[in-house]
Amino acid sequence: MYIAKQVTMLFSALLLGMSFLVIPAAAAEDIKIGVLTPLTAGAHSLGKEAVRGAKIAADYINAKGGVLGRKIKVIIEDDAGQVEKAISGFRKLTSRDKVVAIIGQIHSSNMLALIKPAENAGIPIFSTQASNVKITSSKSPNVFRTAAIDPDRAEAWVGFFQQNGFKKIGIIAENTDYGVGLVKLLKTFNKERSLGLSLKPFIFDKNSRDITPQLLQLKNWGADVVINIGVGDVAYLIVKQAYDIKLFPETPMVASFDWPSQPIFWKNLGKKGNYLTYISYGHPNQKLTAMGEWFKAEFERLYNDAPIFGASNAFGQIVMIAEAIYHAGSADPAAIMNALEDYHYDNFNGPVKFDRADGARWHQSSPPILIVQHTAEGQSLGDGTILYPPNLQTGSLTKGSR
Missing domain, CATH: 3.40.50.2300 (Response regulator)
Known part of the structure; x- marks a missing residue:
């Protein structure tokens, strides 16, 4: 059931070289992805970088025609680094905004508190930089991480x-x-x-x-x-x-x-x-994927500075979610989660496979x-x-x- 299908390079080529439209984008409703991250309080600078990366990802995908003929729209919500605000922000994103996935978590305490709500809502949630082992060792089908583990x-x-x-x-x-x-x-x-x-x-x-x-x-x-x-x-x-x-x-x-x-x-x-x-979690001289090189150049053009890991990772997570939607042929959250498990992906820094592995390696891809x-x-x-x-x-x- 979880055998990976080797199609990552095809999708990457579509992203980089041509549109992957299926129906006219103007006729379809936007696909919304939430970015729940600290924009005030202590870790606000990290959240700001994650938002930058996510917005560039949406522009990147939409410039190629969107996915399944629909535009990607990121919805930003501040969790202020507090569990209570993370939970209320999650509820807003899922109940009012109707997002199909959420990224952006920096704080482990917040991410841990969102596992059950994500399961109850039936949507995938990505840790962008939260690293506690319990996040992925929970073996939640809804949790994915492309960041370091402790x-x-x-x-x-x-x-x-x-x-x-x-x-x-x-x-x-x-x-x-x-x-x-x-x-x-x-x-x-x-x-x-x-x-x-x-x-x-x-x-x-x-x-x-x-x-x-x-x-x-x-x-x-x-x-x-x-x-x-x-x-x-x-x-x-x-x-x-x-x-x-x-x-x-x-x-x-x-x-x-x-x-x-x-x-x-x-x-x-x-x-x-x-x-x-x-x-x-890397170095400016490290080898990047084609989309990683594109993102680095675009970020430097926009902000006159090299992207930090959190910005690059948020970019990659949005692109992987869009890729999963493409593979699933649907923006249904359950279909997205199945596709995230079933296929190989490219992040900005290399290949990713979300395996049902033991312990903290469940749905885990670690950077250097x-x-x-x-x-x-x-x-x-x-x-x-x-x-x-x-x-x-x-x-x-x-x-x-x-």
């Missing part, structure tokens, strides 16, 4: 620690499914693999505006490295306050995802952000994970030093100085 992130951290001889690992994590889940995962890795790491985690309220007491304890403890597991504004706050007490950059700090690759990073932190290391360091103020991702993995390494960790 075990992959933790694997990269452990390899990086071993590469640099780090033993005393300070962790500053927000009190969310994302933050708490990563702390638990690192503890599990350390115990089950007998890594011999000394972990000192602090869980803080994600709405806190003073992390200094916890950071001072990590400084006095003599951490070899500090992991910054904050999302949005509080992640910047951790860097600023660690710099002010001379914990960072004297002690290396690793951000838990690619927010330091955004242009706003240097506007927010200036010199205080230099020497920060961070997880990245790099650890990158900024070594000069104003650097972009492409200018930074790749520290990990060893086969892609372009340099060694630079010790921070003021």
